[in-house]
Amino acid sequence: LHLTVVKHNEDMSQAAAERVLAQLAQRPDSVLGLATGGTPVGLYRQLQERKADLSKAALFNLDEYYPLPRRHPQSFFQFMKGHVYDPLMPLSYDIPNGEAEDVERECTRYETAIRSAGGIDLQVLGVGRNGHIGFNEPGTPFTSRTRIVALKRETMEDNARFFGDIGLVPKRAITMGIGTILEARSILLLASGAAKAEALYQLLKGDVSPDVPVTALRLHPSVHVIADEQAASLLE
Numbered sequence: 001l002h003l004t005v006v007k008h009n010e011d012m013s014q015a016a017a018e019r020v021l022a023q024l025a026q027r028p029d030s031v032l033g034l035a036t037g038g039t040p041v042g043l044y045r046q047l048q049e050r051k052a053d054l055s056k057a058a059l060f061n062l063d064e065y066y067p068l069p070r071r072h073p074q075s076f077f078q079f080m081k082g083h084v085y086d087p088l089m090p091l092s093y094d095i096p097n098g099e100a101e102d103v104e105r106e107c108t109r110y111e112t113a114i115r116s117a118g119g120i121d122l123q124v125l126g127v128g129r130n131g132h133i134g135f136n137e138p139g140t141p142f143t144s145r146t147r148i149v150a151l152k153r154e155t156m157e158d159n160a161r162f163f164g165d166i167g168l169v170p171k172r173a174i175t176m177g178i179g180t181i182l183e184a185r186s187i188l189l190l191a192s193g194a195a196k197a198e199a200l201y202q203l204l205k206g207d208v209s210p211d212v213p214v215t216a217l218r219l220h221p222s223v224h225v226i227a228d229e230q231a232a233s234l235l236e
């Protein structure tokens with residue numbers, strides 16, 4: 001595991017953009033795994049400013065609320081449309097369908113789509129303050145695959161800011177499993193702000209345990225963590 005600590009959120013986004021651009025330079029038809037949420041917003045802005053060429057790239061997202069219509073302004077689909085799909089025009093993109101009628105079938109479809117694309121070359125991850133990756137909450141087995149999950153109260157609280165009221169946050173989501181994430185050939189984890197300090201501390205110093213899902217990354221051979229000073233504040 002490789003750790004880079006930078007000063008501010010903007011520096012994290014810039015360093016992350018360098019790595020994504022390097023991946024695309026090495027392989028224009030890369031398969032990228034992407035995250036939503038506050039953490040990667042600066043990365044996507046950088047990719048726009050630097051005119052990243054995604055014309056041969058295939059994108060897969062980690063997760064989507066369920067059930068939630070694609071047109072809902074807080075769906076991860078809309079987030080991706082605004083930050084990535086419309087401005088960067090990738091060759092292809094896929095995200096779990098929050099309005100699928102048959103969820104089991106949708107989860108199987110998603111796993112198959114990732115495999116058919118050749119697997120993910122570079123997976124971008126954020127981390128929840130409870131250590132979740134994707135929507136794999138504490139207690140998730142490291143062998144888990146794409147499936148429907150119930151969100152923890154703290155995750156719903158953290159995301160209430162986007163919905164205006166916690167009562168409006170969907171209680172479930174479709175997420176890649178930890179096993180799915182660990183199959184990516186390389187992983188780029190971004191962490192910004194003091195709320196992520198404990199999760200980052202656990203990743204680097206804690207025991208590898210499903211109690212803190214992000215610690216699963218210690219089992220992966222190619223992980224790069226980029227953290228700002230606040231997120232890294234518990235590391236010496």
Ligand code: F6R
Nearest residue numbers: 035036037038039126127128134
């Ligand atoms: C988002 C995702 C989540 C977030 C995490 C951190 O697709 O899978 O695991 O990365 O909840 O969210 P932010 O970046 O909003 O702090």
